[in-house]
Amino acid sequence: MxxxxxxxxxxxxxxxxxxxxxxxxxxxxxxxxxxxxxxxxxxxxxxxxxxxxxxxxxxxxxxxxxxxxxxxxxxxxxxxxxxxxxxxxxxxxxxxxxxxxxxxxxxxxxxxxxxxxxxxxxxxxxxxxxxxxxxxxxxxxxxxxxxxxxxxxxxxxxxxxxxxxxxxxxxxxxxxxxxxxxxxxxxxxxxxxxxxxxxxxxxxxxxxxxxxxxxxxxxxxxxxxxxxxxxxxxxxxxxxxxxxxxxxxxxxxxxLSQKDRILIFLENTHRDFTRKDYMKKFSEISTATASRDLKFAIENGFIQKFGDKNSSIYKKAVK
Structure with a gap:
């Protein structure tokens, strides 16, 4: 019943x-x-x-x-x-x-x-x-x-x-x-x-x-x-x-730490991306924070950067 x-x-x-x-x-x-x-x-x-x-x-x-x-x-x-x-x-x-x-x-x-x-x-x-x-x-x-x-x-x-x-x-x-x-x-x-x-x-x-x-x-x-x-x-x-x-x-x-944000983003991204794409995922962070996150990701081998400044494209690093 x-x-x-x-x-x-x-x-x-x-x-x-x-x-x-x-x-x-x-x-x-x-x-x-x-x-x-x-x-x-x-x-x-x-x-x-x-x-x-x-x-x-x-x-x-x-x-x-x-x-x-x-x-x-x-x-x-x-x-x-x-x-x-x-x-x-x-x-x-x-x-x-x-x-x-x-x-x-x-x-x-x-x-x-x-x-x-x-x-x-x-x-x-x-x-x-x-x-x-x-x-x-x-x-x-x-x-x-x-x-x-x-x-x-x-x-x-x-x-x-x-x-x-x-x-x-x-x-x-x-x-x-x-x-x-x-x-x-x-x-x-x-x-x-x-x-x-x-x-x-x-x-x-x-x-x-x-x-x-x-x-x-x-x-x-x-x-x-x-x-x-x-x-x-x-x-x-x-x-x-x-x-x-x-x-x-x-x-x-x-x-969330800098590394947390990067790992969350990369787990759910299957294509090349820009800083703007990254900020869409974490709308609460500033442009400067997004730039620091991406720099951290490059330095730690998570991603690779192609191009310069606003035209930069990022790819997942091949392991």
Whole structure:
């Protein structure tokens, strides 16, 4: 059965904005050709997703753990980071339509943190905020059937990945299939659904914006609970994704090194080119910066120059 939701004008506008920004990121190959940016964004993703769950480690400490350096901190928090690094290392091997992979991912994320990781809960649970019960999850005996239906929806639905990922995230949180780790699994699986169509989502830290204003995240979940469909949560998550892409576009080009720009340009150029062609790719740089980039590329053997001044033509160096 298809989970209920409505397509609103806000959802349509956000999908249009997101699609345009994905095109801009892909056109610039900002993620693909910048390993340092990929690493930084993955650390931000892990830090933000875990901090939402109460983890106290900083981005610097997570970086140190990634580099096998000793870190002082609560052992539970360190274990959470080690588990998260392990799952992101394997994320490309997971199938978003596979319930078996889903349980495997939970086992990796929660090993050493709870009993029976990778197994659905066998007791009832409720979500409490302060002294108030916010949500009573479905009975434990219904969980396997509800999750099977949800994965059937993932396999059979022809919906846009952007919508499908939000619907799964909300419905999974509603079912609350695990004793613990539901929030991080919802965010992880939304990422997995999106990155199978748009690889850049592997390195888009949209969790950062969620962690900056967690009450809005929980409010969107609560609103959808009250209305009986995921519309409000879809609007909220698409807004988060849209804002995250805007941040990526604003910050990434500024952080590209001279060499990064040259390599990005040459990977996607299959003919002779001029300085003007180069500047079309990086419209935010000045003429002087473009000239310095091309001089650097000549000196380091990336390209060859023919002609002089404004009539100069550049060719990829033959290796």
């Amino acid at each position: 298809q989970p209920p939701y409505k397509i609103t004008s806000e959802i349509l506008q956000l999908i249009s904005n997101i699609s345009q920004k994905i095109g801009e990121v892909n056109a610039s190959y900002l993620i693909k050709n910048n390993p340092q940016l990929r690493k930084q964004n993955q650390i931000k993703t892990i830090h933000s997703s875990l901090s939402i769950e109460g983890n106290t480690l900083s981005e610097e400490q997570i970086t140190a753990i990634l580099e096998n350096k000793r870190v002082l901190g609560p052992q539970k928090d360190i274990n959470e980071v080690l588990n998260a690094l392990k799952i992101y290392d394997q994320i490309n091997k997971l199938k978003f339509t596979s319930e078996k992979d889903y349980l495997k991912a939970h086992k990796i994320l929660m090993t050493g943190l709870i009993e029976n990781p990778g197994k659905y809960r066998i007791k009832g649970v409720g979500i409490v905020k302060g002294s108030k019960v916010e949500h009573i999850a479905p009975p434990a005996e219904n969980v396997p059937y509800l999750m099977k239906d949800l994965f059937y929806y993932l396999k059979e639905s022809s919906e846009l990945s952007l919508i499908k990922s939000c619907v799964f995230h909300y419905e999974m949180e509603f079912i609350h299939p695990f004793k613990d780790g539901n929030g991080r699994m919802g965010r992880l699986w939304q990422t997995l659904i999106l990155m199978k169509e748009f690889p850049l989502f592997e390195f888009l830290p949209f969790e950062t914006l969620i962690s900056k204003n967690q009450p809005k995240y929980y409010h969107a979940l609560s609103q959808s609970d009250k209305e009986g469909h995921s519309t409000k949560f879809i609007e909220y998550m698409l807004g988060i994704i849209n804002d995250s892409l805007s941040e990526l576009l604003q910050n990434s080009v500024q952080k």
